[in-house]
Amino acid sequence: MKKILILLALVLCATNFLWAQIDEKLKKDIRNTGYLHNSPLPLDYSKSFEVFGLTKKVVKSDLFSDMEDLNGWSHEGIGGLKLTKERSISGKNSLRLTAPTTYPQFLDWGLGFGTSMASFDVNGANWEKYNRIRLFIYPNCEGDRSIYLNLYIENDGKIKVPDKYGREGIHEMNLINGQWNEVFVEMPELPRDKVTKLKFAIEVFGKERTMGDSLIFDIDAVSLETVENPEVVSGWTPAKNRIIHSTTGYRVQSDKSAIVRVEKHNGNFELIDHATNDVVYNGKINRKKTLIGDFETINFSDFKKEGQYTIRVGEVTTKPFYINQNIWDDSAWRVLNFIFCERCGYPVPGKHGACHADLNGTFNEKVFPVNGGWHDAADMSQQTLQTGELAYSLLEMASNAKEKNNQELYLRLMEEAKWGLDYILKTRLDDGYRAQTWGTNLWTDGFIGTKDDSTKRRKVRVHDRAFENFLFSGIEAYASTMIADDEMLKFNLQKVAIEDYAFAKERFDRLGFDELSGGGGGDHAAMASNSQYMANISYSASLLFKLTGDQYYAKEAAKAIKYTLDCQRTQPLKDKDRLRGFFYRDLNKKSIVHYTHQSRDFIYMQALTTLCETQPDNPDYQKWKASIEMYGDYLKTIMKYVDPYGMMPSGVYHVDEVKDSLNFYRVQVGISEGAGKDYKKQLENGVKLDSEHYLRVFPVWFSFRGNAAVHLSTGKAAALSGKFLNDKKLLDIAEQQLFWIVGKNPFGQSLIWGEGSNYAQQYTALLGETVGEIPVGMQSKFNGDEPYWPQFNTATYKEIWNSSATKWLSLISEF
Ligand SMILES: [Ca+2]
Ligand SMILES: [Ca+2]
Ligand SMILES: [Zn+2]
Incomplete structure (x- = not known):
């Protein structure tokens, strides 16, 4: 009897382990998805910023337009504009903006095929006494599961809106189909001293499986309002009566x-x-x-x-x-939900059908179709390396879940990772060539050779750059060690890891770093600096060494890191902390390593700690260890520049980096010259360290802003060095990056939708609002160096992005 009781107790304990999640409601939600992913997690709007925002006290409200006539309105683009009596909120009429779901050619303005735009002439009115616009929208879009309408405000006063990068004054309103949506946008910092235009725009993105032929939006009762306690949207000081904490x-x-x-x-x-x-x-x-x-x-x-x-x-x-001990596990489920919804070529229930079967490339004069893996972002573009790195981080988190005996999470992570691994194998062509990138922002028509798959960036780009093959060989090697239930896949991954390393090595020995400017070009991977590149080679070689035990890879790993170590700053700067330990991009030491968008900042510590782990008897061991210590000290020292927040600063900049133009513009997206003046201003808004160096909290950046992937990556470096050095301070710094994302930022918002509380709509475009979505990240304002997070919902900063999800999973896997 005693034995039976013990056995029963063991079974019960085991069952408890299977359900190690903390949140009871989430547990139920997961069960209801059919355990795994028969459907995405339900959207809980109750804790969203938009629901909270509508509870604010309105002290002034003026009806701006009740849409009873068309005076002042005009229409541009595809589709049309009229009044409708079918429904209204105020008076008898609403404004009806329509568009077809697809179009035979590209208009070449707006996104997708083009735009249906309604414009109202505001005549230079001053809106400064108002801080919010509120309106009602009824979308009637047959079969459309991801619906939004854009709102634009233009200003011709002291500061012009839109700005030169087209980011200010644009607000994507995510909507629910077939009902009135009460919508608002707070605009406390939007320049509005001379408002010229108020616009609504439908973007035409093609016809998803269940969609009909038209998109119809009825708009009514647009009010200008003044609310009490508008959100503070810039700077470090929170709004009044807030407690800024980790909402998870x-x-x-x-x-x-x-x-x-x-x-x-x-x-x-x-x-x-x-x-x-x-x-x-x-x-x-x-x-x-x-x-x-x-x-x-x-x-x-x-x-x-x-x-x-x-x-x-x-x-x-x-x-x-x-x-809770396992505080980050719920976020893994949610972010996993987002990743699942980003699957390409797979029918995601409630989201989209099996998509993009007609996207294609050409190799050796033969046409091949390619879909699979995960879309990168809201626009559904794909970079195979992003899918590869996401698969890698899913495996990292799976390893964590396995260690913690969280079997359900482990299985689900492995299943999702295998979806990505299939794409990594599928995109391999021959002789080291691979289908690498394609851009789209359309639901394509399924016919190969039509405009939606054959014009401009829509065609799949194929190349054999060594950089990607080095990274893929490491991903494949790690995946091979992680696969436990499919011997054939496990073996095949080992085989291709060895092959891809050899392809990369042969090409790199021939072309060196030059291939990054020639090669595929233009994609985010090409931001890699030489010092990062060599760390990538070292890490992949170490993973192959771990997998095969072949000393050749150990030697390769130890050799490659020598270049990287030579790029580390060991001489102190002349500031009072005598900062050192950061890395330069190359041996010229003109430009320091910083990331602005995609980031691989963790690779330095990943390569070095793995070398120490796998080759403890190597004569260079002490050098590796000293490098990790110096870098760890650097991270600990620069945290004072964000105290009492914990977001990792971008780091040290040299005043002349902009003159090192090849390096400088490689890390910027959407700007390729003429940044000198702004560069100087951005540095001056940072902290002067000595006559040649400044420290910036946010990266120096221009059109593309948002730093979630950036500071999470450096957080990963802090976690890796912290674990190696057994340094709790570094581990705390690593976890502060997570806290920042889920609410310990000046705006008290969780940047992961559905995680914690006070999460706001994001730029979701074709995917629609999704539990676990995470954006490009916090931005700074123009040349400033303080956080800036307006409610205005647009790319780049608010666009949902798998790169941020990747870094999130990779960092939480350390806890
Ligand atoms: Ca009306
Ligand atoms: Ca097509
Ligand atoms: Zn797709």
Whole structure:
């Protein structure tokens, strides 16, 4: 009997392990998806920013247009504009903007095939007394599962809108089909002293499987409003009466801190158990003057009891969050949900059919179709390397789930990773050639050779660049070690890993770094610096060494890293911290490594820590270790520039980097010359370290902004070096990158939709709002160096992006 009881206890424990998630509702949601992914996770709008925003007190509201006549309105592009009496919110009429779902040619303005645009002449009115626009929209788009309408505001006053990069004043409104949507956008910082135009635009993206022939939007009751407590959208100081914390929560041993801006309090804060309403912890509010301002902060790191809690300061209480050992596992499920919905060539229930079967490329005069893997972003473009790196991070997280005995999560991650691995194998052609990239922003028509698959960037680009093959060989090698249930796949991955390394090596020995400017060109992988490239080679070789035990790869790994080590700054700068330890792009040491968009900043520490792990007896071991220590010290030192926040700064810049033009423009997207003036201003808005160096919190950047993938990648470097050096400070820095994403930022928003609370709509375009979506990331304003996060929802910063999801998974796999 005792034995049976023990057995029963063991079974029960095992069952508990299978359901190690924390959130009961999520558990139910996962079950309801059919355990795995028969359908995406349901959208919980109740904790969204938009629902919260509509609860704000309106102190002034003026009806701007009730759409009773067409005076002042005009139409451009495809489709049309008229009044309708079919439905209305105010009066009898609504404005009806229509477009066909597809079009025989490209208009060459707007996105996709083109735009149906309604424009209203505002005549230079001053809107500065208002801080919000509110309106009602009823989409009636047959069969359309991802619906949005764009709103544009143009200003001709002191500051022009749109700006030169076309990012300001554009707002994507994500909508639910077949019902009135009450929509608003707060505009506290939008220049609006002389508003010339208010526009609505439908983008025509083609006909997805279930869609009909037309897109119809009825718009009514546009009001200009003034609300109390509009969001603060720039700078480091939070809005009034906010407690800035990780809305997901904290691990038991996390550094548990928050930033408080509450008008009336008694100097103390309380932690309240959400289930019992008991005050479980009391602490003092600290005042702190840092390099970015005066703050009040709290810390409850010594409170280690798992549970669901709120923080209370004065009369302000946060939404509930968790303290839990496995705090990041729920986010893995959610981000996984986003990744699943981004699958290409696969029918995702409620999202899209098996897509893009007609996208094609040519190799050896033969045409091949290619879909699969995951779309990169909202526009459905694909870069095979992104799919490869995403598969890699899914495997990293799978390894973490396995270690923690979270079998459900492990299986699901492995399943999704295998979807990506198939694409990695499928895109291999011959002799090291691979289908590498294609751009689209359309649901294509299924016919090969029509305009939607054969014009401009839509054709699949094929090349045999060594850089990609080095990376793929490492991904394939790691995948081979992770596959446990498919011997044939496991063996094949090992075989192609060896082949791809050999292809890369042969080409790299012949062409060196020059191939990156020639090669495929124009894609984000080409941002790689020489020092990063050599670290990539080293890491892939180490992975092959781990897989095969072949000393050849160990030697390759140790040889390649020598170049990288020679690029590390070992001489201190002349600032008072005597900063050093960062890496230069190449041996010329004119340009320092920074990332602006895609980032592979972790590769330096990944390569070095893996060398130390796999070759502890190598004569260079002490050099590798010293390099890791120096870099770790660098990261720890620069964190003071963002205190009391934890977002990793971009790092040190040399004043003349802009003159190193080949390097400089390679890391920028959408600008290829003439950045000298702005470069200088951007540095001057950072911190001057010595006569030649500045520190920037945000990257120097221009058209493409948003740093989630950037600071998460450096966070990964902090985690890797922290683990190797057994340095809790570095691990805390790594986790701060996660906290920033889920709410410990000045705006208190979670940047992952559905994760934690106060998550806002993102630029989702063809995919539609999706649980787990994560954007390109926080931006800075023009040449400034402070965070800037307006509600205006547009690319680049708010566009959902698999690269950010990749870095998220990769970093949480360290905890
Ligand atoms: Ca009306
Ligand atoms: Ca086609
Ligand atoms: Zn697709």
